[in-house]
Amino acid sequence: MKTLNRRDFPGAQYPERIIQFGEGNFLRAFVDWQIDLLNEHTDLNSGVVVVRPIETSFPPSLSTQDGLYTTIIRGLNEKGEAVSDARLIRSVNREISVYSEYDEFLKLAHNPEMRFVFSNTTEAGISYHAGDKFDDAPAVSYPAKLTRLLFERFSHFNGALDKGWIIIPCELIDYNGDALRELVLRYAQEWALPEAFIQWLDQANSFCSTLVDRIVTGYPRDEVAKLEEELGYHDGFLDTAEHFYLFVIQGPKSLATELRLDKYPLNVLIVDDIKPYKERKVAILNGAHTALVPVAFQAGLDTVGEAMNDAEICAFVEKAIYEEIIPVLDLPRDELESFASAVTGRFRNPYIKHQLLSIALNGMTKFRTRILPQLLAGQKANGTLPARLTFALAALIAFYRGERNGETYPVQDDAHWLERYQQLWSQHRDRVIGTQELVAIVLAEKDHWEQDLTQVPGLVEQVANDLDAILEKGMREAVRPLC
Template identity: 40%
Template sequence: MQPIAIFSIVDASFRRSRGLVTIATNAAERLRPLGEADPGREVLPVRILQVGAGNFLRGFADWMVQRANDAGVLRHGIAVMKATPRPELVTGRLTEQAGMFHVVLDGVRDGRPFSETTLVTAVQSVVDAYREWDLCRDLMREETLSLVISNTTDAGIVYTPDDLSAAPPASFPAKMTALLHERWSHFAGDPRRGLSFLPCELIEDNGATLRSLVVRHAREAALAPQFVDWVTEHCRFYDTIVDRIVPGLPEPEAAELRASLGFDDRLIVRGEHYADWAIAGGPAIRDEFPLDRAGLPVRFMPDIRPYRERKVRILNGTHTAMAAVGPLLGCHTVRDAVQHPAVGAYLHHLLQDEVLPSLPSEDPEELRQYTTAILDRFRNPALHHLLADIRLNALAKWRTRNLPVVLDAWSQGRRADLGIFAFACLLTSYAGAFGEMPVRDDETLVAGLRSGFDATHPDRWIADFIASLDWPELSDTATAARLTAETGAHVRALLANEPAHALQTLLAGHEAKSP
């Protein structure tokens, strides 16, 4: 099969083994200082398979690998795999730019704003799982490969029945099962050829969950028990939590950056300088991937659960809520939402009245300081973080980031109407109640929301939709009934009045309770 996304900087042994074509010369000419004509660019062995090529992975994981390479701590090349069938421009542009792009990070140091730019050259190849599955399988035969880093969003590490013989299987866990089986077969079960997985998806126990799904797919496909043993004993799945705000870049700002850099870089990533990567692992993964030895903000620890819960509920949960509520009041960016009088007040009460009480802490003051720092990061004037981007797969995000806060509040005898209000805003906007908005979410769920929508009798619509959700958290009848009733009340308020009025009424109750 003729590859569309492998360029000449691919590791030489891999290129020779497949007779891969090189990238078109004119692509290098468009970025002449960055392309193949650059004699100083080092060809790196492919040690990392990266599943996903979005802003976050490029501005976080790729940036870290590049910095560690530059420091001489690593010598790691990255193969990027496009793992979804959705059309997108990033992987094609990565090929055109020979895998290179700039990461621009903005921060504050000693009270003064600063900007730092890094040219990422670690990406060695790009493959499309839906057009080049044979090349994805061939990557598994590379002796140098040792790590898999992924970000398939909160909806990526889930179980769905799949066919491992498909080219490719549909889900991310099934793809990994098939690819690992290819590696196991090729290396005859060599225990030294197991891979280490560092999933960046923001779900609880992301590494352990991915491992369990790989094993489940293997057993359902009746793969050899020896393969399952190899996966469980010689592949390592680490739980991780990641933190850096990496928004999209609006074109006028991108054009200015291209002009200042002097390169026609169509993949510039802009983000905040702050970053943190916590990995639940000890000396083995630290020796294999010693990013901290390059001075990077990576921590290896035995248990990341308390840190994960705090970060996901405060930062990511607030992102999800503002992306549900903010657009209904005219907000387009995170900064718009935080600075909007009503939406900003909503976020303040969401954090103070619902999120923080759900987090056990031996130091409440430290927790408040962490929350204040998060809000300051949201206000970063250099970042243009679109709420429309945060709404990607928002139903799954609300389930993993906001629903746990709701359930904890109920178990403690408290209400959680602010979190449920965000859910109601999400459902009504998805249904088109307030005009057309971009929706990028589970197509089946969205179709069900829209087909059953009835603005005059919303209670039945809400009840039917919540009953259709295959969420284990709602297996308890009383819990599902309460979520249905409280969501329905907010939906009725939203439909009976303008969203701004419904929000003001909700906030009035919380303002009255404030000291």
């Protein structure tokens, strides 16, 4: 069986206009996949050079396959049908290592056609590294490497204003573009680079903050033989991902034309502020996960897919989203409902086995950041507590008993909560405290909740009633009236 390469698998090749820091699965099934579609359907005509930003020889370089690899995108489409689509990606030309090919790295700045810089160097990638120097070959941190490359471009083109770059980080931190820009400016000042360079950074370059959303499951180890048989070639860089994707970019409106999004519509939004989209994702996607997990797991289910195929649990989650979360969010209702519909479809994806226990990690913090704002907003708007979000809090407290049908399961959270719950549930079993007292102690933890939740009218009583129902009747019976 042949391995992918451009000689045996000839096809389009595009001039290099995009630098990408990061060789991982996510960018290959997200950014490079979208660039490939735009290259095919429009005159974007842009090839990608991947820069490996860390010193490692694993995985091997994508250049061993001349930049070619296959994405397999699968899940439920907009009509709820299971789909699986294999695509040979031709948008990547080559990969270089900034450690072993530093001169080649700097030469990227000399190419007049270079226009975009994408990156995903993990959440820790956009950070300051104190020892980084201008003459390091290379510096350790990604922002320092980028500063050096930008200075190379500024110098090579004598500060020409039409040679700046559009820089689009995909790292999962808030306002990633602003954070990256601040660090680049910090290095420029620390290294005492000319004032003209700092002005050029500001005038000629755009740092765009983003929100990225797609579950990328990567190399399908268990299915490789079968998939390669179907494809008819060997591919060491096979990359699998879900059908859904969303790319929100906070940047100039002209970006839509530059990326040819006006000629081939992808699920990419160019916006003035990513904040409402971030809030939407946290509240609907992450919030639904957090409400679902303790309820579904204690109802005897193990994966998100099983939960969504269970009529009662699915109804509980959907009613929580449509009746209690969406009404208090600040975006047009039709946009929110369309996003929610995509979310529930993603939860049902038959190709992804998402274990409930793995999502349960740090559940107390997740409840505070993902559900509590909507619970409190609903109470404020209507004068009554949202029943399902309140029930989810009771289910979460019950979850920390660490026992289901007589069997123990691992609960993962910080040491404070693990010790606290062990103590509280032990006292409850010994009848030292009642359910209402247990709930009041949890809700009074100001350091965690950033307020005293026992002051929210009716919250202690409602959570205690729900918790008693769970303890006395079991999760199935207790949740049924809310389904």
